[in-house]
Amino acid sequence: MASTQPTAEGLDGSVVAYRERLHAPWWMWLLGTVLMLTLGVAYGFRLGAVAGVITFVVAEAVLAALLLVTAPLVVVDDAVLRAGRARLPLRHVGRVAVFDAARTRDARGTRGDKRAYLCLRGWVPASVLVEVDDPDDPHPYWLVSTRRGRELAPVLAAARDAARDVAG
Template sequence: MDATSDYRERLSVPLRWWVQGTMLVASLWLAVVVAVPEPLAWSVTAVAVTLMTVLLVRFGSPVISVSGGVLRAGRARIDVAHLGAVEALDADAARRAAGVDADARAYLLLRPYRKQAVRVQIEDPADPTPYWLLSTRRPTELAAALSAASPRVSPPRPSNG
């Protein structure tokens, strides 16, 4: 695999989630500051800010990468030699693939704020997982990186949805 096929993307939460979380914490502070002493209100607010930050950072922490002949998606990893067809999915096709067309054995790394996805067929006979379905903001780039990483991976095809 050459350096041009390397790919890395973090599925971080959108800015609007941070804004909404901040507004929620501010509302909590307003509700608490009138009911309890001010130092306790600030303590409760500090705990809420910490909790919000931890939750949003952890939910947005998965990384998808193609490097060194390995596809990594969150905690899962697979050698690109075991990959088959790659399909970049638009929002409608991704919704169908995660819903009515889903296979319960598939590995899913989906985020509700990322509407597009890539479906990667798994060709390892020892692996019961038929495919990986990965949320991404750049499906064509991820599919191209996978195709460049392994001669067995067919060129990406766009979804017909």
């Protein structure tokens, strides 16, 4: 769920202007549960019902942990853009563009720059392209999945402008 209300976060007291977790969709959870259930039935058939239930419960817990841990967080605070584990100081954010599914597909494919930083999830078809305005950075731009690009882009642009005003 995305949030655009500024809130304090963390020990450093940074002000968060945008926050979105790119969770897997419901159908992926359902598909994973069906596959883990199938695994539990297979083990249960061979080793008994208790082994099957234990297998299902453990496999489902591992699946849930993987789906939760691998869901990247996209955050704009008063200092950086965070996409997954990567950080981009706002003073180095250039132009920001919202991409629909077709433009995202082109940008991550052969038409994109292989040096770009990608924080993409296949179940989130849209993205924002953030140009990197830092000559020392090897990435010309970031391509970041988002379900709310029309909200993220203006928040990011405003945070960038505010950070440059403070620094300048």
